[in-house]
Amino acid sequence: MSIIVNGSATPLPPDPRVSLLDLLREHLKLTGTKKGCNQGACGACTVLLDGERVVSCLTLAVQAEGRAVTTVEGLAQSDKLHPLQQAFIDRDGFQCGYCTPGQICSAIGMAAELERGVPSHVTGDLTAGTIAASREELAERMSGNLCRCGAHNGIIDAIAATFISKEAAQPYRPDGPEMAA
Amino acid sequence: MTPFQYSRATSAAEAVQSAGLEAAKYLGGGTNLVDLMRETIERPAVLVDVTGLSANIDEREGGLLIGAAVRNTALAEHRVVRERYPVLARAILAGASAQIRNMATVGGNILQRTRCAYFYDDEGSRCNKRTPGQGCDALDGFNRMHAILGTSPACVATHPSDMCVALAALDATVHLEGRQGRRTLALTDLHRLPGDHPEIETVLEPGELITAVELPPLTMASTYRKVRDRASYAFALVSVAAALRVEDGAVKAVRLALGGVAHKPWRAWKAEAALKDGPVTAEAFRAAAEAELADAAPLRDNAFKIELAKRTMVSVLGELAGEAA
Numbered sequence A: 001m002s003i004i005v006n007g008s009a010t011p012l013p014p015d016p017r018v019s020l021l022d023l024l025r026e027h028l029k030l031t032g033t034k035k036g037c038n039q040g041a042c043g044a045c046t047v048l049l050d051g052e053r054v055v056s057c058l059t060l061a062v063q064a065e066g067r068a069v070t071t072v073e074g075l076a077q078s079d080k081l082h083p084l085q086q087a088f089i090d091r092d093g094f095q096c097g098y099c100t101p102g103q104i105c106s107a108i109g110m111a112a113e114l115e116r117g118v119p120s121h122v123t124g125d126l127t128a129g130t131i132a133a134s135r136e137e138l139a140e141r142m143s144g145n146l147c148r149c150g151a152h153n154g155i156i157d158a159i160a161a162t163f164i165s166k167e168a169a170q171p172y173r174p175d176g177p178e179m180a181a
Numbered sequence B: 001m002t003p004f005q006y007s008r009a010t011s012a013a014e015a016v017q018s019a020g021l022e023a024a025k026y027l028g029g030g031t032n033l034v035d036l037m038r039e040t041i042e043r044p045a046v047l048v049d050v051t052g053l054s055a056n057i058d059e060r061e062g063g064l065l066i067g068a069a070v071r072n073t074a075l076a077e078h079r080v081v082r083e084r085y086p087v088l089a090r091a092i093l094a095g096a097s098a099q100i101r102n103m104a105t106v107g108g109n110i111l112q113r114t115r116c117a118y119f120y121d122d123e124g125s126r127c128n129k130r131t132p133g134q135g136c137d138a139l140d141g142f143n144r145m146h147a148i149l150g151t152s153p154a155c156v157a158t159h160p161s162d163m164c165v166a167l168a169a170l171d172a173t174v175h176l177e178g179r180q181g182r183r184t185l186a187l188t189d190l191h192r193l194p195g196d197h198p199e200i201e202t203v204l205e206p207g208e209l210i211t212a213v214e215l216p217p218l219t220m221a222s223t224y225r226k227v228r229d230r231a232s233y234a235f236a237l238v239s240v241a242a243a244l245r246v247e248d249g250a251v252k253a254v255r256l257a258l259g260g261v262a263h264k265p266w267r268a269w270k271a272e273a274a275l276k277d278g279p280v281t282a283e284a285f286r287a288a289a290e291a292e293l294a295d296a297a298p299l300r301d302n303a304f305k306i307e308l309a310k311r312t313m314v315s316v317l318g319e320l321a322g323e324a325a
Ligand SMILES: Cc1cc2nc3c(=O)[nH]c(=O)nc-3n(C[C@H](O)[C@H](O)[C@H](O)COP(=O)(O)OP(=O)(O)OC[C@H]3O[C@@H](n4cnc5c(N)ncnc54)[C@H](O)[C@@H]3O)c2cc1C
Pocket: A039, A040, A041, A042, B025, B026, B027, B028, B029, B030, B031, B032, B033, B034, B050, B068, B069, B094, B095, B096, B097, B100, B103, B104, B105, B106, B107, B108, B109, B110, B111, B112, B113, B160, B161, B162, B163, B208, B209, B210, B211, B233, B234, B235, B236
C-alpha cells in the first residue's frame, strides 16, 4: 500500500478521502504542487502519474497506489535544473510563479504526448504520423493550465525552446498595425 | 466529503457484487465524481474503482469494442478511431483539458452529470435534480448555457459530454452488466429527458455497470464541430456530430447529433429524415435544421442557441459535402 513519489516509496494515508494533492502538500510537505481551484479547472496541481499529466486535486491518493508520481520537486538533477525549468527563467515563463509548477509538469507530459503522435483539437490531419508542433498546437495543448498573470506567451516560448526548436521559440508578435510599423 | 470505503474491482462480476451492498458508486477517473463528492452532492458510502476492468479497444466485425475503462486520450489517439471515426476523435479532443482526458474513462464520461451551476450550488440554490421537488432556480435564473430541446418545467439542464454526442451519431451501443445479468442498449436510449424526475438521468438499474461501448462500422465522412465561448477548454454552447455519404448528387446516408442543447446527447432524427435521399444543397441543409429545431423552446438567456444550432448544422454538413464531392 504505497505510492512512489519522486522515486521514494510513501505509505498511503489511511483515509481514502485524501486527494493526491493534499497527500503531497499536507502530508509530505511537497508544496511545489499548487492548489488553485481544487476542481480540475486550473491545472495548478498538475503532476505526472506514470509519466502522464493529471490533475492531482481530482485524483484520490488511493487511486495512485503502486504508481509513480513526479512533482516539480522531482525534476532537477541535484543542483542542475531541468532544461524546461531553466527555459522558464530565461524566457519570462512566469510572473508570480503560482501556476508554474503545474505548467512545467504539464508541458513535460505534453511533450511526451506530442512525441507519441496524440492529436489535438487543432490538428488538421488526424491520420498524419507526426504532428508539427506549431505555436497553435502548443497553446491548445497547454490550455488546461491557466495563468492569472498572463505569462502564456513566455510559457509557450520556454516550451518551444526546450522541446521544439530555437526558431519556434521566437517571442510571439501579433501582426497588428502598431507592430508592423 | 462524506466518509466512504474504497475497493478495487478485478472483474465486472466482482464490481457488480461489491456495488450491490449499499449506497455504492463506481469510480472511473474520478474527474466528475470526486468533484461532486467534495461538494457533498454525491455521498456514496462505498466506492468501487473500476479502472482496472477492460481498457481494451478491439476491432470487431468492422467496428470497435471499447472497454469502459479506456481513458479518453487513449480512445482519441487510437489508430482506427482516427482513421475511421474522426467524429469521435474530434469530439473527445474538443472536451475538457489534456490532463482530464488522461484521467477520464469512457464509462465515466457517459455518466458524467450536468454542469448546471445551480446544481453545484448546494447551499444557495434550489435544484430538482439535487433535491427532488425543491424547484429549479435555473428556470428564471442565468440560463444561457441551458437546454432548448426536450426540457421540462422541472429541469432545463444539459448533458455536458462531447464524446456522447459523437457516440449518439455513430449508433453506438452500450454493454451493461448488473445483478439481473447482461444486456445492451443503444446509447441514444441510455440517457433520459428530465420530465418530472430530473434526478433520474438514465435508464440504468441501480448498480448496473457499463462494461463496454460498441461502434458499428462507419462508411461515411464524419466530423465534430463545437461552438464555445473561448477557443479551447470550455463546455459547448452548441455542438454538432455529423456523418455524411453522397452518391449521385444525393444524400445517400446521414447521421446528425447535437450537444449543448438537451438533457441528453440529442440525435437529430428529424433532420436526418428530411435530408435522406434529398439534394446536397445549403437550402436542403437549412430546411433539415429548421425541422429539427422546430420544437425548440428558448429560456430567458439562450434563444441564440436555436439559430446557432441551425447554422452550425448547415456549416458542418457543407464541410462534409465538400469533402465527399
Ligand atoms: C474543468 C473541467 C472541464 C471539463 N470540460 C469538459 C468538456 O468540455 N467536455 C466534456 O465532454 N467533458 C468535460 N468535462 C467532464 C469530463 O469529461 C468528465 O468529468 C469525465 O469524462 C468523467 O469521466 P471519469 O472517468 O473521470 O468519471 P468519474 O468521475 O469517475 O465518474 C462519473 C460517473 O460515472 C459513473 N461511472 C464511472 N464509470 C462507470 C462504469 N463503468 N459503469 C457505471 N458507472 C460508471 C460514476 O459512478 C459517476 O457517477 C470537464 C471536466 C472538468 C473537471
